[in-house]
Amino acid sequence: xxxxxxxxxxxxxxxxxxxxxxxxxxxxxxxxxxxxxxxxxxxxxxxxxxxxxxxxxxxxxxxxxxxxxxxxxxxxxxxxxxxxxxxxxxxxxxxxxxxxxxxxxxxxxxxxxxxxxxxxxxxxxxxxxxxxxxxxxxxxxxxxxxxxxxxxxxxxxxxxxxxxxxxxxxxxxxxxxxxxxxxxxxxxxxxxxxxxxxxxxxxxxxxxxxxxxxxxxxxxxxxxxxxxxxxxx
Numbered sequence: 261x262x263x264x265x266x267x268x269x270x271x272x273x274x275x276x277x278x279x280x281x282x283x284x285x286x287x288x289x290x291x292x293x294x295x296x297x298x299x300x301x302x303x304x305x306x307x308x309x310x311x312x313x314x315x316x317x318x319x320x321x322x323x324x325x326x327x328x329x330x331x332x333x334x335x336x337x338x339x340x341x342x343x344x345x346x347x348x349x350x351x352x353x354x355x356x357x358x359x360x361x362x363x364x365x366x367x368x369x370x371x372x373x374x375x376x377x378x379x380x381x382x383x384x385x386x387x388x389x390x391x392x393x394x395x396x397x398x399x400x401x402x403x404x405x406x407x408x409x410x411x412x413x414x415x416x417x418x419x420x421x422x423x424x425x426x427x428x429x430x431x432x433x434x435x436x437x438x439x440x441x442x443x444x445x446x447x448x449x450x451x452x453x454x455x456x457x458x459x460x461x462x463x464x465x466x467x468x469x470x471x472x473x474x475x476x477x478x479x480x481x482x483x484x485x486x487x488x489x490x491x492x493x
Contacts, residue, residue, distance in 0.1 A: 297395035
């Protein structure tokens with residue numbers, strides 16, 4: 261009966277290896293990594309666009325401030341050089357100068373905000389750039405790692421299947437037939453050990469009466485709950 265547990269262990273290994281082979285052949289991990297890389301590249305692209313927008317707005321404000329500064333200098337020169345004698349015209353000029361100063365002050369405040377915004381975006385862009393580099397390296401590494409792992413999985417399958425082929429003929433034909441039938445019905449698990457009275461397949465604790473009955477039967481032992489073949493560990 262111990263051979264049936266050994267066969268189950270081999271079949272479980274084969275199933276696990278075949279599932280892993282399918283994953284590797286489909287490139288699932290690489291696909292996930294590539295998607296993460298694309299998302300990080302997209303975030304970096306958005307940050308760079310935001311930085312470009314901040315740069316454009318900053319240049320516009322700088323030009324506007326320079327223009328208003330030049331105009332203020334010219335208007336203040338007119339106000340003090342004695343060329344304007346009319347009181348109303350002088351008052352209008354004073355209002356214009358005050359308005360220019362107010363507009364320039366607001367533009368300077370906006371420029372400071374843009375500079376602060378640029379500093380924040382620069383920090384985020386630097387971090388995003390590093391994330392992109394890591395993501396790209398991960399994708400490249402997975403490509404090579406997946407190929408190597410696939411070779412290992414294929415070799416493991418060949419070895420495990422060979423071991424199964426050698427073991428199966430050593431098992432009683434009736435027991436083997438029941439095992440194969442149960443494997444098809446019960447998600448690949450046809451036999452399990454009983455450890456401390458618990459079936460390791462369904463995790464149910466068998467009654468003391470049932471355990472005693474199983475220990476003394478010469479027939480194929482089966483779990484009273486899941487009906488799989490069981491072997492006392």
